[in-house]
Amino acid sequence: MSTRCFCLLAAVSASAVLAQTTTPNYTDGILAVVNDEMVTVYDVAAQNVMVERKIISSYSAEQMADPEIRRQIQERISKSRYSVIVDIINEKLIYAEFESNGYKLPSNVIEKRIDEIVRNDHQGDWDEFGRRLEQTEMTMDEFREQIQRSIAVDYLLMREVHKQARVSRQAVENFYNNHQADYTKASRVRLELISVPTAADAKNVLEKHDGGAKFADLAKQHSNHPSRKNGGDLGMMSVKDMAQPFRDAFNSLTVGAISKPFEFDGNTVILRVAQVKGANVRPLEEVSDDIERILKRRQRKLRKREYIQSLRAQNYVKVFFKTPVQPKKKG
Numbered sequence: 621m622s623t624r625c626f627c628l629l630a631a632v633s634a635s636a637v638l639a640q641t642t643t644p645n646y647t648d649g650i651l652a653v654v655n656d657e658m659v660t661v662y663d664v665a666a667q668n669v670m671v672e673r674k675i676i677s678s679y680s681a682e683q684m685a686d687p688e689i690r691r692q693i694q695e696r697i698s699k700s701r702y703s704v705i706v707d708i709i710n711e712k713l714i715y716a717e718f719e720s721n722g723y724k725l726p727s728n729v730i731e732k733r734i735d736e737i738v739r740n741d742h743q744g745d746w747d748e749f750g751r752r753l754e755q756t757e758m759t760m761d762e763f764r765e766q767i768q769r770s771i772a773v774d775y776l777l778m779r780e781v782h783k784q785a786r787v788s789r790q791a792v793e794n795f796y797n798n799h800q801a802d803y804t805k806a807s808r809v810r811l812e813l814i815s816v817p818t819a820a821d822a823k824n825v826l827e828k829h830d831g832g833a834k835f836a837d838l839a840k841q842h843s844n845h846p847s848r849k850n851g852g853d854l855g856m857m858s859v860k861d862m863a864q865p866f867r868d869a870f871n872s873l874t875v876g877a878i879s880k881p882f883e884f885d886g887n888t889v890i891l892r893v894a895q896v897k898g899a900n901v902r903p904l905e906e907v908s909d910d911i912e913r914i915l916k917r918r919q920r921k922l923r924k925r926e927y928i929q930s931l932r933a934q935n936y937v938k939v940f941f942k943t944p945v946q947p948k949k950k951g
Contacts, residue, residue: 651705652939654712659705666757668704672697705941711773713931718772725775730768737767781927785919792911796904801859801871803902809859809870810895812852814838815845815887822881822888835878835892844887856897866891 652659665672675696683689742749753763796803812835816822825838836851847854859867869879869891879891 649940651941652709652937654709655716655936657712659708659712663708664701664705667708668697668701669756671700675700702941702943709937709939710928711769713928713935713937714773714776715769716935717931718776723772723775725768725771729771730764733767733771734764777924777927781923782920784923785916787912787915787919791915792908793904795911795915796907799871800901801862801867803907804859804900808856808897809893810856810897811854811866811870812836812839812892812894813845813847813854814843814852814890815884816842816890817844817887819881819888822890825890826878826881829878852892853894856895865889 649661650658651661651664675693679689679693738744738746738749742752753760758766814822814825814835816825821842825842828838829835836853839845839848839852843852845852859870862870863884865882865884869882869889870893873879873891873893875893875896877893879889881888881890883889
């Protein structure tokens with residue numbers, strides 16, 4: 621087996637796209653090794669086969685003739701498989717930890733979970749469940765083992781990650797105070813804006829404002845935004861319709877207050893809250909449970925990432941695929 625890097629995109633056969641088949645083809649090979657277990661292209665494709673079929677079948681024959689469409693299909697399948705292989709690696713690491721700690725599952729738990737799957741996902745129809753299993757090219761024993769691993773992983777994640785998430789009252793209050801706009805109903809605001817090319821320009825504008833110059837006059841003199849002719853006045857707008865950077869800046873401002881400079885659309889922007897109408901802020905007690913759920917979700921995501929990193933440090937993990945390049949976020 622060659623040690624060259626495998627790119628998941630290369631595992632997707634172009635013939636599957638060109639032939640417009642609903643069954644993706646692939647070339648097998650080792651994608652990763654976790655301790656003494658291999659993860660192959662077959663493992664990933666078998667787990668992802670239904671998703672890939674759905675992706676391919678969502679395009680018409682006419683669309684398939686377009687090389688750009690075929691490239692998009694390959695890219696979607698590649699990203700999908702990448703997500704699957706990361707999940708498989710993480711699952712193997714967590715399951716290895718489960719076994720090393722000597723944990724055991726009660727004998728009836730696996731069969732009970734399978735019964736629930738058939739009842740909830742297949743309306744209790746075991747024949748339908750069997751047909752779906754065949755479509756995924758998985759035997760019942762393989763499915764049972766998959767369920768066993770899934771339950772074990774869920775148990776350990778609950779024990780080591782989810783139950784460890786704690787959110788203090790102070791954290792809830794801080795989040796609420798920093799996201800006032802998110803909890804303001806039907807409010808409309810009139811903003812004034814100064815947009816300048818650089819942070820140094822913005823600093824110069826703020827110094828003049830601190831020296832007594834009016835915001836509107838500074839907008840007319842220095843802003844490169846079309847609103848400069850109106851002294852930077854953007855007119856009334858709904859908070860929910862603001863661009864996210866504007867909402868973030870507005871969150872901590874009161875009427876008459878000026879924001880810190882921030883980057884937007886290639887320029888440095890300063891905002892002033894000129895007027896607020898119809899603001900109806902939901903009280904903290906009304907939204908505290910929602911905020912706590914948000915913060916716990918964030919904390920669990922962070923704790924899971926840290927937990928996986930610690931398991932990687934304790935186990936042998938070798939990958940033979942390239943990580944897809946993520947597009948840079950704008951703003």
